[in-house]
Amino acid sequence: MSESTEQVQTARRLWEERRQEPFPDSLRRVTFEGTDVWLLELDIAGCVLRWLDNGGPLDSKNSVLLQSCIEDLERVIPEISDPAAVQYCRRLHRLAVLVSRNPPGTT
Structure with missing residues (x-):
């Protein structure tokens, strides 16, 4: 399997996991250093x-x-106390980093 194919498959899998899991209640209306976590999630999803x-x-x-958004998540994740919310945000971060790399078919 090529690296670009693996990148797409991993991104699709992480996206599907994100779609299946609701946004953590513990992060609703939570702001860390002026960053609304739900807005990060929304921007990354787009x-x-x-x-x-x-x-x-x-x-x-x-x-x-x-x-x-990646930089904001890197600041926010260490401040989250709910383990499920941390896991959610780490997956979101991984997905964002994956998508931020050169996608298949680019140089």
Whole structure:
């Protein structure tokens, strides 16, 4: 299996896991250092859907947005006390990092 095929399959699997699991109640209306966690999730979801639907790179605006979300999650995750919410956010982070790399068919 090629690296790009594996990247797409992993992204699709993580996306499906994310879709199956509800957003943790413990993170609703939670703000860490001015970052609303539910907004991070929403922004990442939009970028992931664009990446999966287009099978190609994100435009520069969405690439910048996704990188910002990754950095915000890296600051937020250590502050979360609910283990299920930490797991949810780690999976979201992994998915965002995966999508932020060069997608299949790009150089």
